[in-house]
Amino acid sequence: MAAPNSPVFGQVRNRRHLGIAILLPIWLGLAVAGLSMLAVYQMRAGRQFAAPTQLAAIREPTGRATLYVFLHPQCGCSQATVSELERIQADTNGKLAMRLYFEMPTSDRSWEESPLYVRASAVRAWTVTADPGGRAAVKFGAATSGFTALFDSNGRKVFQGGVTPGRGHEGDSAGAATIIQFVKTGRVLTARTPVFGCALGNLGRT
């Protein structure tokens, strides 16, 4: 066996170090590329169409500011939207009405047992409604799960968009900040934000 300070041992050691010098940047590059792909996926916004500018046009009753939310019951990413809605609910202290519509297949009501639907239904302050065939979603221009539209007490649209900073990601977002600011001060920070989530059946597929 070669002694630790022999030329043979030195050659083996140099070859190993050369291996590390080659493998290390490749490994790091691949890992960064993978994480970047995830970030691109996280930040890819879904489609949305213009919600009605006046709530009376779609004959919905209103008394205070109302937030309409459209969700896909099986969308795992929309758990983040529901978490953000819970925060908005806490921050606005009951001054905001929330109506959540869950798009359902017309023939299958088993989606009402999905974790997202069950979780939202447990919040007493919210009105949770099944939306068979996504008819309400089409009226409001919702094409992506997590789409919200905020109307003031006179039924005028003040904001539409998502309330998460990315797909399936909780955290501060311009959408949530706008809704809270409007309910507290009447000020609108932005009129539209991107929506992140799974596509809803009717408009999401077009």
Place this chain on the structure above:
Amino acid sequence: MYRKVDLSMCRLMVAQWIFAIIAATWIAPRTWIGTTSAPNIHIFAAVFLGALVSGFPLLMYRLHPGEAVTRHVMAVSQILWSALLIHLTGGRIETHFHVFGSLAFLAFYRDWRVLITATVVVAADHMFRGIFWPQSVFGVTTSSNWRWIEHAGWVIFEDIVLVQSCVRGDLEMFSIARRQATIEAAKETTELRRELWRK
């Protein structure tokens, strides 16, 4: 000592990989378009990206156990795991604590340079994303180019305590080793004198 910590870190790498696969499967296994669905990209990320992030440190342990380069690879990998887990758990604020837990684990090496490597990776990640993609890290589309410093600052805050602990631990270990060597040398000298006395 370094080899023992390397082994513990390898076990942690495998545990994190298993956890990531379970989390991805549990949280959002599929993406939906109306009534049709496909496996979520998170499943592939947990399996393949997780294998990549954990695999290289395991290889380094196999080829270079106890060496400095292995420790630094473990540090980089551990912070990459923080980024991956934060992503897979939907950016939950609770998962951000993984960064601080990781630094504590890395402090077991008692090598403060490893903490610096981990901190540089955290700071670089926040700096680049903060400048080019602020919404992905701070949740707002426009943010100060210097906000990443606030985040890095909290990491450095923990580093200060951990580096002190590493240096103190090293000094104590050195002091114990020197005392042990002195005792053993004294014992050998005494035995040698006793043998000479007998002769």
